[in-house]
Amino acid sequence: MAAILYRGQRVELAPGESVLDGLLGAGIDAPHSCRSGHCRTCLARAVDGPPPPGSQEGLKDAWRELGLFLTCKGVPTADLAITTVDDLGLEVGATVTEIARIGRDVVRLRLITDAPFEHRGGQFVSLVRADGLARSYSTANLPGRDDFLELHVRVIKDGAMSGWIARELAAGTRVAVRGPDGECFYVPGNPQTPLLLVGTGTGLAPLFAILQDALRHGHRGPIVLLQGAVDAGGLYLVEELEALARANPLVEYVRCLLRGEPGVGLEVGPIHSILKARWPSLRGWKVFLCGDPDLVLDLRKRVFLAGAALRDIHADAFVMKPRASSSV
Amino acid sequence: MTSLYEQLGGEPAVSAAVDIFYRKMLGDERVAAFFDDVDMDSQAAKQKGFLTMVLGGPNHYTGQDMRTGHRHLVARGLNDSHVDVVIEHLGATLTELGATAEQVAAVAALANSVRDDVLDRPQGASPARC
Missing domain, CATH: 2.40.30.10 (Translation factors)
Structure with a gap:
């Protein structure tokens, strides 16, 4: 019978028992709420051993890749060491x-x-x-x-x-x-999926990594990178990104400025307007949004309304305070 | 009898339904403002719970959750007309996924059964509706 290893404790599971049932039965105050696989309160990470079959259904592929699973779903087939999400790091x-x-x-x-x-x-x-x-x-x-x-x-x-x-x-x-x-990273396995990367400020950093990772993995779908700034002085890595786009026909790099003159690869206006004009439908796209929190949250809604599936939208809002997401 | 949840294809179908349903809600100016300050991922998780419940899938639904979960929205003006919008989009979503008119009506009846909970009224207080 499978056992769960959690915070140094070994919990033997009864036949047919989920990870959550096992933990609760052992008197462990494991986080949970709906117990039906919807609310995600019981999310944990498999650090050694396979997540139970069915326990990752409906989760974002980045989460699955990280070994995250719902403890209320599925029955472990082998011994499994887990951490709760708070214990990570x-x-x-x-x-x-x-x-x-x-x-x-x-x-x-x-x-x-x-x-x-x-x-x-x-x-x-x-x-x-x-x-x-x-x-x-x-x-x-x-x-x-x-x-x-x-x-x-x-x-x-x-x-x-x-x-x-x-x-x-x-x-x-x-x-x-x-x-x-964080869940902003490239997950191999769907090389044809069109990727949309939108970032302002140092929101470019994770996108730069994702872009390079996609190319390294031989991504075959289009990759669109929009780098937003108030004016040209707010952009960086422009030469490197232009060179990358020249060398890779799949990559389209567009600078989006609120102020300035339009040019080759440079559009002027709010990012959402540029997005809507150039890419009105995002059905089937995988989207990464990083940077200014207001912009990220606004764009998340807009790309969803433009057809991107919720599980394919990864938003990383850079909050300017300690202990939040990427910041100051 | 198998539930509509199973007939439509279980969890993957409900995930797809959430995307369609949530997009309809967000795109509808009659109700969009209620979603202004919510985290989209957790909102989608709640909608998935709701859709699973009204489709007869595995759930631990309690009317009390529905009550406390919407009380702040009732304070902001949530009323019967907004619940009607939910049921309208729910029906359109299920129709897109291949449900029959009878199935849509059955789901609408189930959704209607939580109306008083959502609007934080005593059970049975709602006016008769067709």
Whole structure:
């Protein structure tokens, strides 16, 4: 009979028992609500062993890829070690190897972690300073390809972390990274799916990782990247992205500015208007939205109304406060 | 007798139905404002629970959940006309998925049975409707 390993405890399951039933039966206060596979309160992660058959039905593919499953559904077929979603996140020491200004208010950080740091390009991590100050940033590169971790930091006036990074941080400084978290990453397996990537500010970072990951996996469907900013000075990585688009006919890179003159690969107007004019139907598309929270939430609704399925919309709102999603 | 939930194809069909139904609701200015401040993923999860319930699928529905879950919307003006919109879009969604008129009517009756819970009224208080 299968057993569940949870927080150092071993729970033997009765025949036909779900993970949730087993945990509750053992007196463990496992989170749950509807017990019918809808509310997702009971979401857990399989860290060793297969999630029970049927327990990942209806979940986003990124969640499935991370081993997330609903403990109220399915009966385990083998021993299974799980964590609850809150328990996720390891902290590992790291050394800053490079600090470079790559945009008007964007600094690129590269770090080498003391131990392998498992993550998917585009997920976010918390960067932790020696005194404990922590802020979240998205990873912008691919772990399998590079031996460093790349983060794009938007420098905010008076930002506690970003100000320190911009003014004082030097190569060789010891920090830590915690995580990873988030569902903004490329999931192989559907190479024909058209991808729409929309980002403002350093929301570009995860999209840059996703774009490279898609190409590395031989993605065969169109990949549209919209980079939004108020004016041209708010853009960064433009040359790299233009070169990438030139080298890959599948990639269309469009800069979207609120102010400026339209040009080749450059549109002027609100992103949602540009999107609606150029891509009125998003049925069958997979969409990643990253950056300014108001914009991300507004676009999420609009791309859904334009036909993208809910489970194919991944939104990462960059909130400007500690402990939220990728931020300051 | 198998439930409509099973006849339509179970969980995958309900997931598809949520997408269609939610899109209709969000695109309808009579009710869209009620969805302004909600997280779309958790809202979709709730709708999936609701659709599973009205289709006769596996659920642990309680009228009390429906009551507490909508009380803040009742305070913002949620009334019978909005429940009518829900039932209208529910029917259109099921029709798109291949349900017959009789099946749609049966689901509408089930949805109507939670009207008083949703609108936080005593059970049986709603005016007769066809």
